[in-house]
Amino acid sequence: MIRDVSKSFGAVMAVQGVSFPLYAGEAHALLGENGAGKSTLVKILAGVYGADGGGLLIDGEPVAFKGPAASRAAGVSVIYQEPTLFPDLSVAENIFMGRQPLRVGRRIDRAAMNREATDVFKRLGVELDPARVARGLSVADQQIVEIAKALSFNARVLVMDEPTAALTNVEVDRLFEVIRTLRTHGAAVLFISHRLEEAFESCQRVTIMRDGRSIRTAPIEEVTIDDVIRSMVGHDLDNLFPKTVIEPGEVVLEVEHLTRVGVFDDISFNVRRGEIVALAGLVGAGRSEVARAIFGIDKRTSGTVQVHGAELPNGNPLAAMSAGVALVPEDRRQQGLVMDMSIDRNVALASLGRLSRFGLIRRSSERDLATTWAGRLQLKFSRMVDTVSTLSGGNQQKVVLGKWLARKPSLLIIDEPTRGIDVGTKAEVHRILDELVTQGLAVLMISSELPEVLGMADRVLVLREGRITAEFTRAQADEDSVMRAATGQPPAVAA
Amino acid sequence: MTTGHNDAAKGGRALWRGLVRWESALVIVLIGVMIFGSIQTPNFLNPTNFFYTGLNMGEVAIMALPLTLIIMTGEIDLSVASMLGLSGAVMGELFSNGWPIWLAIAAALVVGAIGGAINGVLVAKVGLPSIAVTIGTLTLYRGLALILLAPRTITGFPASLTQIGVVPIPGTEVAYSTAVFLALAVVTGIILHATPLGRGLVVIGLQPEAAKFAGIRVNRIKIWLYVVSGIVCAFAGILLTLKNASVSYDAGTGLELNVVALVLFGGVSIFGGRGTIVGVVLSVAILGTLQQALTQMNVQPEVQNIVSGGLLLISVVIPNSGEAIRRIRDRARRRV
Structure with missing residues (x-):
């Protein structure tokens, strides 16, 4: 039970009078845009922040967390x-870190530890070898280990902060299965996600936050996705996927027999002016790797990449950039942005040559360029000289977009355009993409979100295990056919 | 959300303040050291002292400049002093074999370039950690110098050249090596702070992955930095040889630590991406002035080392400790 919790940072009220109940045996979705205060609330629950006002009640008893250890001791676990x-310890050692079962002489009883870990996994209904080292586990399996750890602590409240963002569909299903198991064992689950469909699929109750306040708490049957979006953004959202279909022009990108041994094989396709071609498929199917090879981050083993009929040299991003290619990479924080550098310098980073005179960067041009694109993309920021790490995920993505659009590319490769950004900004990014395409940009989009692929793409290519297994036009593509091609199941027989 | 002009200006000042903080502390320390020197010895701040300070610091200070750029990218070069020693040895050996002095000097510079290229290729192309590579070449280059020269000491360099090692530029009290250092500092400063290349160095240091995705040729830049570092160290080796009017295989042994310390004391982050040339120049001025003051007080060189070493340690610990803790925590969070 969360009652009237408040937390402020300086003059900013991050969370203000938020109250909602968590019931045992129930999964509760906490939804809201970026900056709505979800993460702050999670940190209060985890004991990382102390609340300025209000309090938490567990079984009717007020509790005060003086730190993460206290929160854990009270039965709250955050994943x-x-x-x-x-990474170098075994799965079981990770689970029982600091409280390993001991044998005579204070030696760790590995057998007992592995046995107990196996028990926990059994309760969760998953199979994982407790003796293997953690390094190399998929994100999904790592989460399972964290959940197992929480369970071994007898956690009664399990908080999951966007657990599904980096998971494939299959893994998400397994996670939901685990959540179901947890509920039947009487745990209360607080589930935070940007994917509304997931909340509806796996939760019984929903709380929506906006601007640091809890707007509404309701049983899930009583609300619709549209209701939720309205409450989250505070007004009607015209359309999450604005799409203008135009007649595509000449071929901009022509990829032929592109191969990188062991990663992807014999990839051929083209992208024309005025169209969005989506690369769909499961995580690990080789989509991002294809993008990297086209842009020249990785070398291709064989095959050709042509932009406007001219072949790109192998492994040379600078040449790809001069040919008019831009790549908005998958990992904003590591690849797309320099987090500790200012907004304006990040925007200017790919255009420095053009902004220089006599080899010296003109600060004023740099600032102007950034201001122009910040305006055009409606970037929300306080000062240009703030580091990009101060921006929300959606605004960070706009900075990456601005950085590349400032080069006036003819081909934009965009990998997970809206991963981890809120619904409002998502719609904005889609609108920007749509606008650019109608102006003649060619876009190669990689996305793990099927609604995005189906909503925005003119053509859909499906990759599975490094090969293109299907191609659909906008009219042909639907969730079922794309998923089947991605997972390698035969197409459904038309009834 | 604001985009107003006022805010931008205010922001500019805030950024300036942030950047300048360590440098302003250095200015205060410099003034402090000057006052200390003036109290200890009358008429401390005279041009002659400035000349000797410059003469003492010259080679180390010059080598600190390319090293600053290397450290900005998050790498290191510990072979600088051995590079200095090897190129001095090459110059001495060739000269003693009857080569014209200018040819011997040119050969020393070429050796510097090759030595730097070896470092660069091993770090950037082969992908080995620079600390391991340059500890290796630290020993290797010194070993080559030893094979080449030991146990001889080469002397007899033309007086017209050795002169410039010990007299000021005519009409001034500026040592030639000081002038070289200041000129190189200006060039390095402009490169680092005002050119796309310099911005690239910062980005490589802050986030190497993002640098690659922005079309910055990370490997090529690193190789060239090591080549330049090799050439500049060779140049420092030539200056040192001329100043001493002699060279033996062990010239400059151990100086690499002074060079690294100068750069870090100047506020350059050992993790890369942060630092200014102004800071490094101030760091040179402080250390030079302090050593000069201690010399004039007739403090034993060993004690001088302890004093300056201690000062360096303290000043390296302070600016880097907070960041080090943060980085280590980040890295732990990113593991698996």
Whole structure:
């Protein structure tokens, strides 16, 4: 039970009078745009922040967390999007870190530890070898380990902060299965996600936050996705996927027999002016790797990449950039942005040559360029000289977009355009893409979100295990056919 | 959300303040050291002292400049002093074999370039950690110098050249090596702070992955930085040889630590991406002035080392400790 919790940072009220109940045996979805205060609330629950006002009640008893250990002792476990395991320790050691079962002479009883870990996994209904080292586990498996750890602590409240952001559909299903198991064991689950469909699929109750307040709490049957979006953004959202279909022009990108041994094989396709071609498929199917090879981050083993009929040299991003290619990479924080550098310098980073005179960067041009694109993309920021790490995910993505659009590319490769950004900004990014395409940009989009693929793409290519297994036109593509091609199941027989 | 002009200006000042903080601390320390020197010895701040300070610091200070750029990218070069020693040895050996002095000097510079290229290729192309590579070449280059020269000491360099090692530029009290350092500092400063290349160095240091995705040729830049570092160290080796009017295989042994310390004391982050040339120049001025003051007080060189070493340690610990803790925590969070 969360009652009237408040937390402020300086003059900013991050969370203000938020109250909602969590019931045992129930999964509760916490929804809201970026900056709505969800993460702050999670940190209060985790004991990372102390609340300025209000309090938490567990079984009717007020509790005050003086730190993460206290929160854990009270039965609250938080599972973050990116789990923090010790990579060189075994799965079981990670679960029982600091409280390993001991044998005579204070030696760790490995057998007992592995046995207990196996028990926990059995309760969760998953199979995982407790003796293997954590390094190399998929994100999904790492989360399972974290959940197992929480369970071994007898956690009664399990908080999951965007657990599904980095998971494939199959893994998400397994996670939901685990959540179901947890509920039947009487745990209360607080589930935070940007994917509304997931909340509806796996939760019984929903709380929507906006601007630090809890707007509404209701049983899931009583609300629709549209209701939720309205409450989240505070007004009607015209359309999450604005799409203008135009007649595509000449071929901009022509990829032929592109191969990188062991990663992807014999990939051929083209992208024309005025169309969005989507690369769909499961995580690990080789989509991002294809993009990297086209842009020249990785070398291709064989095959050709032509832009406007001219072949790109192998492994040379600078040449790809001069040919008019832009790549908005998958990982904003590591690849797309320099997090500790200012907004304007990030926007200017790919255009420095053009902004220089006599080899010296003109600060004023740099600032102007950034201001122009910040305006055009409606970037929300306080000062240009702030580091990009101060921006929300959606605004960070706009900075990456601005950085590349400032080069006036003819081909934009965009990998997961809206991963981890809120619904409002999502719609904005889609609108920007649509606008650019109608102006003649060619877009190669990689996305793990099927609604996005189906909503925005003119053509859909499906990759599976490094090969193109299907191609659909906008009219042909539907969730079922794309998923089947992605997972390698035969197409459904038309009734 | 604001985009107003006022805010931008205010932001500019805030950024400036942030950047300048360490440098302003250095200015205060410099003034402090000057006052200390003036109290200890009358008429401390005279041009002659400035000349000797410059003469003492010259080679180390010059080598600190390319090293600053290397450290900005998050790498290191510990072979600088051995590079200096090897190129001095090459110059001495060739000269003693009857080569014209200019040819011997040119050969020393070429050796510097090759030595730097070896470092660069091993770090950037082969992908080995620079600390391991340059500890290796630290020993290797010194070993080559030893094979080449030991146990001889080469002397007899033309007086017209050795002169410039010990007299000021005519009409001034500026040592030639000081002038070289200041000129190189200006060039390095412009490169680092005002050119796309310099911005690239910062980005490589802050986030190497993002640098690659922005079309910055990370490997090529790193190789060239090591080549330049090799050439500049060779140049420092030539200056040192001329100043001493002699060269033996062990010239400049151990100086690499002074060079690294100068750069870090100047506020350049050992993790890359942060630092200014102004800071490094101030760091040179402080250390030079302090050593000069201690010399004039007739403090034993060993004690001088302890004093300056201690000062360096303290000043390296302070600016880097907070960041080090943060980085280590980040890395732990990113593991698996």
